[in-house]
Amino acid sequence: MFKWIQGGISAVTGMAEPEYGPSHFHSVTSRVLAAKKNPYTKATASGKDFDFQNPQNTNVETATFYLNDLETGYCGFAQIIHSNIGITTTAQFTFKLYNNKIKDFKQIWTSTKLENFSIENGKDFKADNLQIQWNDDGSLKINSEVNPESLVTLIFKPLTNGVKFGQDPNTYYGPSIEEKWGSMRHVFMPRCTVEGTITDLKTGLVVDLTAGKTFGLYVMALQNMKPHHAAKEWRFVWFVNEKESLILMQFQTPKSYGNSIVSTAIITDEDKVICCPVENEATLIGEYKDEETGWSYAKEIDYKFKGQLIKDDDEDNEVESAGAVEFELKGPLVDVIERVDVMNEVPQFVKNIVSGVAATKPFIYQYYTEDLALTRSDEKESVIKGSAWVEVTYIVDEREQEQ
Incomplete structure (x- = not known):
């Protein structure tokens, strides 16, 4: 009972937590x-998997739209952060747009407070x-005119089924x-086509995304506690080409x-989820x-994935396996395109709480590369190339806590 009280207090106040150990961590991957x-x-969406959970306690919930135009080189994301x-x-x-094919392209990065916001129909x-x-056809539209430097109208049309891990995708503390x-x-x-436009009124830039060549990823995430208590580090990668993701x-x-580490991965072909590994090394x-x-x-990076091929995902949720397989995504990152100081992007009252927690200094290192290669154990001679958005996030430096 005492540990439950400690956990409840720390989740509200932001104070450092006691060392409960792995016994107080119940991951979706272990289940x-x-x-x-x-x-x-x-x-x-009809089954409410993509509903905002909107808990009443301390939390951060995000809806993130990643996009990559393989022909023109425009890539980035639009994101709603609900805290x-x-x-x-x-x-x-928040909005990010980058292009490594246009020399001296000045990337767009905006972060804008929203007013009079609400969740409708879940x-x-x-x-x-x-x-x-x-929309009724399963597509998802985002339209934003909140910042003149990042006016967006985007439609994401799924090419594959949506994915959650297990029947209950939550990891519990x-x-x-x-x-x-x-x-x-x-x-x-995990794999969508994207249509729409992006406009920067400050520079006059108008981007019409290339039909049939622009792919997307939509992710809903909920950290249902103080973020610096939930995780100290993150690894994220989105690798995509015209046939795989x-x-x-x-x-x-x-x-x-x-x-403890929770590692989930999704691999698709053009129109189907083919593997969802949870035994991974990043x-x-x-x-x-x-x-x-x-x-x-x-x-x-050298990211390795071990899982089961999916035999058939068209009939129902009782997915059959078609044998073990291993994937490896490896190659140079070349340059950091952005180092995001998270504390500069959060409201002042959040900053006041988090800045008082020892060794909490969140930074996101973002990379874009076309030099990674994906291989798989059941196709020895196959080497798959693509574009990749890579993020490495650090939140809590436990080395400082030990000093």
């Missing part, structure tokens, strides 16, 4: 491995001059699932939950220290 079932379960820290709820629209989101709406005091949740629409979403908890190679932040950034 699906224990059940010896294929981790993949279909996620649908509740117990005393107030805020919403933010899954739609509205604010002044912004709307996210699911606490003495047991029944006595949880926090959770982490992800649901994916690969997504990795991995986080590691602070030592309070045993430095290795950073050739790290260089960033003297300004104290963190290190990578020059190369």
